[in-house]
Amino acid sequence: VQLVESGGGLVQPGGSLRLSCAASGFTFSSYVMGWFRQAPGKEREFVAGVWWNNFNTDYDDSVKGRFTISRDNAKNTVYLQMNSLKPEDTAVYYCAAGRGQAVSRMVTAYSYWGQGTQVTVSS
Numbered sequence: 001v002q003l004v005e006s007g008g009g010l011v012q013p014g015g016s017l018r019l020s021c022a023a024s025g026f027t028f029s030s031y032v033m034g035w036f037r038q039a040p041g042k043e044r045e046f047v048a049g050v051w052w053n054n055f056n057t058d059y060d061d062s063v064k065g066r067f068t069i070s071r072d073n074a075k076n077t078v079y080l081q082m083n084s085l086k087p088e089d090t091a092v093y094y095c096a097a098g099r100g101q102a103v104s105r106m107v108t109a110y111s112y113w114g115q116g117t118q119v120t121v122s123s
């Protein structure tokens with residue numbers, strides 16, 4: 001099983017980034033996919049999640065209206081489009097895969113994790 005994130009980097013406040021997570025080694029379309037983030041000295045926190053289709057999604061209030069999660073089951077890839085970025089969005093972003101009947105905000109609901117990609121929002 002592999003989850004490989006890409007697309008992180010340094011961006012100015014108000015800018016945009018698109019994260020990608022390529023999955024392999026499991027039946028991608030059967031899994032809930034989530035994005036989490038962890039800032040230095042803080043716990044890992046839920047950002048967004050998507051069920052097997054793109055019609056069932058969930059977002060943390062801090063990113064609602066700015067971030068969009070989507071998935072392409074044909075490409076085994078999940079995306080996180082991040083707009084209007086703020087300095088407080090700075091963190092390592094992780095994608096995760098979990099079996100479930102709905103999107104969960106709990107870290108423990110996800111079985112597989114990527115290695116993370118750094119997002120830094122700074123002028």
